[in-house]
Amino acid sequence: MSLLECSGLAKTYPGGKRAVNGVSFYVDPGEIVGLLGPNGAGKTTTFRMSCGLIAPTEGRVMLNGKDVTRWPMYQRARNGMGYLPQDQSIFVKLSVEQNIQAVLEFLPITYRDRVNTINRLLGEFGLTSKRKQISSTLSGGERRRLEIARCLASNPKIILLDEPFTGIDPRTINDIQDIIAHLRTDGISILLTDHRERETLTITDRSYVVCDGQVLVSGDAATVLNDPTAQDRYFGKRFDATSIIEEKSHFKPRKAS
Numbered sequence: 001m002s003l004l005e006c007s008g009l010a011k012t013y014p015g016g017k018r019a020v021n022g023v024s025f026y027v028d029p030g031e032i033v034g035l036l037g038p039n040g041a042g043k044t045t046t047f048r049m050s051c052g053l054i055a056p057t058e059g060r061v062m063l064n065g066k067d068v069t070r071w072p073m074y075q076r077a078r079n080g081m082g083y084l085p086q087d088q089s090i091f092v093k094l095s096v097e098q099n100i101q102a103v104l105e106f107l108p109i110t111y112r113d114r115v116n117t118i119n120r121l122l123g124e125f126g127l128t129s130k131r132k133q134i135s136s137t138l139s140g141g142e143r144r145r146l147e148i149a150r151c152l153a154s155n156p157k158i159i160l161l162d163e164p165f166t167g168i169d170p171r172t173i174n175d176i177q178d179i180i181a182h183l184r185t186d187g188i189s190i191l192l193t194d195h196r197e198r199e200t201l202t203i204t205d206r207s208y209v210v211c212d213g214q215v216l217v218s219g220d221a222a223t224v225l226n227d228p229t230a231q232d233r234y235f236g237k238r239f240d241a242t243s244i245i246e247e248k249s250h251f252k253p254r255k256a257s
Helices: 043-051 073-078 096-104 111-124 140-152 170-185 197-203 221-225 228-235 241-250
Strands: 004-012 018-027 032-036 058-063 081-084 158-162 189-193 206-211 214-219
Touching (some): 004 043, 018 043, 018 058, 018 206, 032 043, 111 140, 140 158, 214 221, 221 241
Antiparallel strands (some): 004 058, 206 214
C-alpha cells in the first residue's frame, strides 16, 4: 500500500479556470518522489492539494490508507504528514533549541523525551553548537537544517518539501540533498517540488512532470529526461540529460557533519 496516494486531483477556480485536470500519483514507503513542471502548469496547485493547503474540486488524497482529502493540515500532521514550506518557517526570535521545543510541547511525551529528542535532532543536523543562538542570526543553510529538524520532531512518515533548493547556495543544496537521502534511509518518504530539475532528479527515485494540468510523463530520471514530449514541452532540446543521469548514478550522500 502506498503511503501517499492522490487520485484524479482536479482544481477549478472561480471563473471556470481549470488549473489541474485529473492528476494521479503515489509515494511508497521510503521513496523520494518529485513533482516537476513549467510555471503555470499546475504543479504547485497539485502539490498544495496533496498537503492540504488547497482543497481539490475533484479527486482524493489517501494518507496511509485513510481518506484525508478534506482534512486540515494539522490533522494530517497528527497522522504522519510533515510539511516544509518554501518560505522561511522558523521562529526567528526564538533560539535554535526553542524552535524544536515549540513543536514537542504539543506532543504527549515526557520532559525527558523532549530533552532527548532535542539533543538528538541538534546532533543529527549539526546544530548542537548553535542551540542557544537566536534563529535570526543563522545562515540560510543553517535555517533550512533547523526547519527540517523541527519538522522531524513530530515523527512524520512522509515529508512534503516545497522548493527545498530555493534561495540557498550550491554547497547548502548538496547538504540538503544529503539530508533528504538520509531521511529515505531512515524510512521516511519524501514528496518534493522544485524548479531546479538537476538537483531534484539527482535524488528522486521517480518524478512526475506536470504540464497543462495533467501528468505528461512519470518514471525514473532516465525515463523522464529522455521522453521526447517532455523534452519538447518542458526540458528543451538542449537540456543536458546525460550529465544528470550520470550524476545520479554516482550520487552517494555524505554523512551528516
